[in-house]
């Protein structure tokens with residue numbers, strides 16, 4: 001980085017995971033992919049921002065599935081030297097009275113006009129550190145609560161120190177991507193201490209810290225909000241501020257990372273309009289805005305669609321709004337581009353599974369983290385009904401993928417259940433479950449299927465972004481009205497809804513009936529018999545949704561609403 005660059009950059013974005021490249025295995029799912037897409041758009045738009053994350057040297061995990069769908073988790077080694085440069089900078093944090101030294105690796109995100117975003121990966125795997133401390137930047141979401149707390153000390157406290165040591169003197173905003181990074185606010189607060197004040201709350205300049213901090217929360221699921229038992233906190237942290245100002249840090253006898261971020265941030269947001277509402281209900285008394293998520297279009301466009309947009313909408317790569325002009329692309333060319341993407345996917349699936357899928361059959365895609373509320377098995381609820389639809393409305397094939405978190409027993413059971421249904425339905429309905437869902441597969445599947453299905457139990461999906469990748473590639477969504485789809489769905493125009501936004505179905509049975517009904521009476525018949533209508537929906541998905549649900553629009557909102 002050049003000298004003036006250190007002066008110019010004013011925003012620091014902190015994230016536990018980041019998905020910048022399929023080979024840099026430092027992400028687990030939506031949160032990391034969003035962070036990566038955000039940084040790419042920041043580079044495209046030349047936003048003066050830097051990012052901080054953990055090295056996660058052994059990644060999240062690689063998924064192996066046996067015959068019965070039992071998941072095994074294999075550590076991943078990714079070639080960090082190929083992507084990152086080690087900087088001549090070290091800082092340290094104190095954990096449990098020990099000095100833990102941190103070194104820093106730099107990755108440069110390059111934007112389309114040549115502007116860059118530096119990303120700093122914190123690494124404790126140094127000889128001078130104790131054996132345990134050396135492992136603290138190994139596994140993303142690995143280990144127990146103690147491991148996680150130590151990691152969050154590295155990220156939050158170590159991160160603030162690292163960017164100063166690198167040379168950034170003018171950071172004015174600290175953006176916490178999820179509560180994992182909240183301890184950065186503790187570090188900033190510690191620095192405001194004035195000894196001549198009696199009242200503890202006046203000893204520290206809360207307002208100045210609040211003016212610097214921004215917090216984005218990403219899930220309405222309670223388990224997604226980190227909390228730590230106070231004995232662990234006492235043991236790990238050198239600072240006693242959480243105990244001196246419990247109102248800011250502690251709830252229900254635990255240090256609550258979301259609470260810290262809420263109390264110490266001036267700007268707080270959820271990641272879709274509905275998620276903003278849900279978050280306001282979860283945390284009454286706080287001012288909470290919403291900025292709907294997006295995707296980095298250049299990353300997620302299949303080669304055939306990239307070519308098509310380059311041909312008909314020159315300049316779209318630096319102006320994502322201009323995808324609205326996709327309404328002028330001849331439908332037949334959209335169809336041809338889709339066939340190309342579909343062929344690539346079907347070849348990939350057949351090569352991996354030997355299942356013998358067909359290019360001409362209506363193909364449904366469902367890929368996301370395997371966890372109970374996402375209800376991956378909903379489509380397979382009634383096997384007879386599914387076969388009946390397949391026979392009467394038109395043939396279908398289904399592609400699944402998704403990892404379960406190593407500690408999510410329910411998620412693992414779900415994969416096994418799908419495996420057993422797959423065996424029962426084969427060969428009447430061909431279904432594949434791909435092993436080791438990652439960004440590469442995400443890109444292939446979202447572009448190559450004919451219909452993208454998402455049916456979480458509302459209101460637990462904060463936003464979701466995979467459906468946006470589908471839209472970009474002209475693939476219509478069929479989804480529960482939750483997260484971003486409440487904003488993106490225009491029935492029969494951009495895709496279809498399961499249930500209604502006003503009156504959410506309270507039991508899965510109703511959702512299953514809706515899902516089958518739409519497939520049988522509307523979607524499959526349109527796919528096979530009304531090609532022109534189908535292509536119109538594809539084109540609307542691009543023009544109405546991809547032009548809006550992207551990180552260029554999203555980053556512009558962050559700049560205007562949060563950073564400036």
Ligand SMILES: *Cc1c(COP(=O)(O)O)cnc(C)c1O
Pocket residue numbers: 028029030031033367368369437438439442443463464465466467469
């Ligand atoms: C896009 C993506 C996600 C996020 O998708 P959801 O809609 O939240 O399921 C997760 N994992 C991977 C690998 C992705 O590419």
